[in-house]
Amino acid sequence: MNWPIWAGFLISLAALGSYPLFFAQFPVTGDVPWVNFSMFGAAAVMLTAGLRRAFSSQALYRGKIAGPILTVASVAVMGFFVFLVFFESRGLPASHGAPQVGQKAPDFTLPDINGNPVSLAGLLAEAQATADNNGQPPRGVLLIFYRGYW
Amino acid sequence: MRPIAISVDTPEISRSLCARRGYTYTFLSDVNAEVIKRYDLLHAGAGKNGQDIARPAEFLLDSSGTVRWVNLTDDFRVRAGPEQMIEAAKLLQ
Numbered sequence: 526m527n528w529p530i531w532a533g534f535l536i537s538l539a540a541l542g543s544y545p546l547f548f549a550q551f552p553v554t555g556d557v558p559w560v561n562f563s564m565f566g567a568a569a570v571m572l573t574a575g576l577r578r579a580f581s582s583q584a585l586y587r588g589k590i591a592g593p594i595l596t597v598a599s600v601a602v603m604g605f606f607v608f609l610v611f612f613e614s615r616g617l618p619a620s621h622g623a624p625q626v627g628q629k630a631p632d633f634t635l636p637d638i639n640g641n642p643v644s645l646a647g648l649l650a651e652a653q654a655t656a657d658n659n660g661q662p663p664r665g666v667l668l669i670f671y672r673g674y675w
Numbered sequence: 676m677r678p679i680a681i682s683v684d685t686p687e688i689s690r691s692l693c694a695r696r697g698y699t700y701t702f703l704s705d706v707n708a709e710v711i712k713r714y715d716l717l718h719a720g721a722g723k724n725g726q727d728i729a730r731p732a733e734f735l736l737d738s739s740g741t742v743r744w745v746n747l748t749d750d751f752r753v754r755a756g757p758e759q760m761i762e763a764a765k766l767l768q
Binding site for chain 1: 677678682688690693701704709711713718728729730733737738744747751752753754760
């Protein structure tokens with residue numbers, strides 16, 4: 526059995542899957558997916574070694590059919606990863622109409638996790654009141670829009 | 676500085692998220708994306724089953740409601756980290 530071919534293929538699958546499942550969660554490995562690209566690099570080394578064995582020592586090693594198939598599959602997996610990381614995740618709308626520095630943020634009222642309505646005006650008044658009571662500089666509100674947990 | 680998280684998730688989903696992860700700050704539900712549209716942050720059809728969702732964005736407001744800092748990432752994998760937010764909070768003082 527020509528194991529480097531299979532190892533290379535499995536490593537490339539792991540390189541794709543481990544990003545959303547694990548490495549994307551941490552900015553140090555998520556913002557630039559260097560761990561996953563290193564894994565693809567390791568997969569390429571394995572596949573190259575396996576292919577070389579399959580074609581140069583044909584009597585000793587198998588893999589003349591599986592080798593090219595798994596190599597093409599691995600390249601496709603890596604291509605998909607590159608697409609996700611460099612193209613898909615950058616397809617964001619321009620948001621030219623979003624409030625800019627110096628502008629007032631539009632007011633709104635939305636339900637919290639218990640269904641109670643919360644207004645921005647109320648949050649701002651609370652921030653101001655906390656500051657007044659403690660004699661501290663006024664505190665702010667940080668609005669974080671996120672994609673949702675689905 | 677008080678963090679307020681806003682998404683299209685229902686209050687029930689946000690509640691289970693808070694319970695599971697131990698989040699204690701405020702989560703608001705914009706199920707119909709009305710506020711998200713008002714802030715021009717709609718990422719149409721990008722959610723599960725083609726649901727309209729918010730693109731990631733952060734706004735720091737002072738207590739008058741004026742925007743003091745904005746972060747509109749151009750890559751949804753790359754968000755503002757806690758360090759950046761704490762740095763931005765210094766603008767309020």
